[in-house]
Amino acid sequence: METLQIPTREREEMIDITTEVQKLIRQNGWGDGGVLLYCPHTTGAITINEGADPDVKRDIVVNMRRLVPHQGDYRHAEGNSDAHLKVSMFGPSQMIIVESGDLKLGTWQRVFFCEFDGPRTRKLWVKWLSA
Amino acid sequence: METLQIPTREREEMIDITTEVQKLIRQNGWGDGGVLLYCPHTTGAITINEGADPDVKRDIVVNMRRLVPHQGDYRHAEGNSDAHLKVSMFGPSQMIIVESGDLKLGTWQRVFFCEFDGPRTRKLWVKWLSA
Amino acid sequence: METLQIPTREREEMIDITTEVQKLIRQNGWGDGGVLLYCPHTTGAITINEGADPDVKRDIVVNMRRLVPHQGDYRHAEGNSDAHLKVSMFGPSQMIIVESGDLKLGTWQRVFFCEFDGPRTRKLWVKWLSA
Numbered sequence: 001m002e003t004l005q006i007p008t009r010e011r012e013e014m015i016d017i018t019t020e021v022q023k024l025i026r027q028n029g030w031g032d033g034g035v036l037l038y039c040p041h042t043t044g045a046i047t048i049n050e051g052a053d054p055d056v057k058r059d060i061v062v063n064m065r066r067l068v069p070h071q072g073d074y075r076h077a078e079g080n081s082d083a084h085l086k087v088s089m090f091g092p093s094q095m096i097i098v099e100s101g102d103l104k105l106g107t108w109q110r111v112f113f114c115e116f117d118g119p120r121t122r123k124l125w126v127k128w129l130s131a
Numbered sequence: 132m133e134t135l136q137i138p139t140r141e142r143e144e145m146i147d148i149t150t151e152v153q154k155l156i157r158q159n160g161w162g163d164g165g166v167l168l169y170c171p172h173t174t175g176a177i178t179i180n181e182g183a184d185p186d187v188k189r190d191i192v193v194n195m196r197r198l199v200p201h202q203g204d205y206r207h208a209e210g211n212s213d214a215h216l217k218v219s220m221f222g223p224s225q226m227i228i229v230e231s232g233d234l235k236l237g238t239w240q241r242v243f244f245c246e247f248d249g250p251r252t253r254k255l256w257v258k259w260l261s262a
Numbered sequence: 263m264e265t266l267q268i269p270t271r272e273r274e275e276m277i278d279i280t281t282e283v284q285k286l287i288r289q290n291g292w293g294d295g296g297v298l299l300y301c302p303h304t305t306g307a308i309t310i311n312e313g314a315d316p317d318v319k320r321d322i323v324v325n326m327r328r329l330v331p332h333q334g335d336y337r338h339a340e341g342n343s344d345a346h347l348k349v350s351m352f353g354p355s356q357m358i359i360v361e362s363g364d365l366k367l368g369t370w371q372r373v374f375f376c377e378f379d380g381p382r383t384r385k386l387w388v389k390w391l392s393a
Contacts, residue, residue: 042368049218059216060215063199068329074325081321087311089352091356186336186338225354237302238302240303262392
């Protein structure tokens with residue numbers, strides 16, 4: 001298992017980690033199989049979405065905040081229940097196909113680390129599973 | 132990795148792909164492991180849900196539209212930010228157990244390709260991971 | 263593939279299954295790879311979230327009920343379309359890293375079986391995928 005460090009700058013943020021993950025695959029010589037990108041934090045998630053237009057990230061973050069507001073009917077004393085709920089909706093991990101050392105993504109797909117209660121420095125675990 | 136072609140007919144649609152995926156597993160002689168169904172499009176997702184009553188698909192599509200409407204506080208110029216958000220909520224892929232060449236699903240479960248900005252002809256990537 | 267039995271007591275409930283899953287991994291002698299936790303029921307899901315404060319579970323269940331109410335614009339005659347929709351949002355499975363027989367979770371992470379239309383006795387399928 002490998003670990004990447006992800007610094008975040010805002011409370012809610014989507015950070016494109018595609019290049020770092022691709023680099024890690026090459027460094028490890030992984031060839032044909034799948035890679036599990038796993039977030040070990042309970043206010044962080046992994047998603048795959050359009051990466052060409054930064055407005056897509058903005059629209060996702062703003063509309064998730066509308067659906068699951070920071071303040072509301074919450075009892076958890078840390079004040080970040082909205083972040084926990086968003087994590088269950090997006091999921092803590094994504095599995096991606098790797099072929100000949102290449103991360104197989106669609107033309108417009110990029111991989112994002114989502115922080116919903118930052119800013120913080122976060123870890124991403126990367127696990128290779130062979131075909 | 133194998134590829135299936137999925138034609139869609141409406142803007143938002145859930146298409147039962149269980150039979151095609153099962154056929155592909157048999158054709159490839161895959162035995163015991165897991166199969167990753169992966170959508171390489173940023174307005175498409177994969178989900179697993181009840182397939183016996185078509186009203187379940189209808190209820191899911193209609194209520195996701197209520198939660199994430201087509202028009203709203205969006206800046207992305209293509210006018211399909213609702214579709215991108217739904218994809219992050221459902222996820223671009225599903226991993227399913229395979230035993231003795233059989234896709235292991237619960238009694239009422241079927242596998243659906245979800246298009247949220249169709250109609251289009253889409254690809255589904257299918258990757259075998261051995262146990 | 264192994265099977266765990268999960269009894270539930272309420273209509274909507276998150277049950278911490280971390281200890282049972284860890285025990286199963288040890289019993290099977292699984293070492294280094296990934297474990298797929300898969301719910302074969304169409305009103306059940308698997309999620310990973312904060313497990314230290316029970317208010318987090320409560321906040322997630324209550325706020326998912328607000329977003330996807332039990333009564334609404336539903337045609338499915340069984341009256342549990344809300345549960346089906348929540349399953350598509352949380353997902354029917356989670357893949358978790360295993361190293362040296364240990365389930366690799368973050369400090370605050372626990373694994374939960376989510377029932378959205380209980381109480382019922384449910385099954386959880388556990389599939390080992392080697393690295």
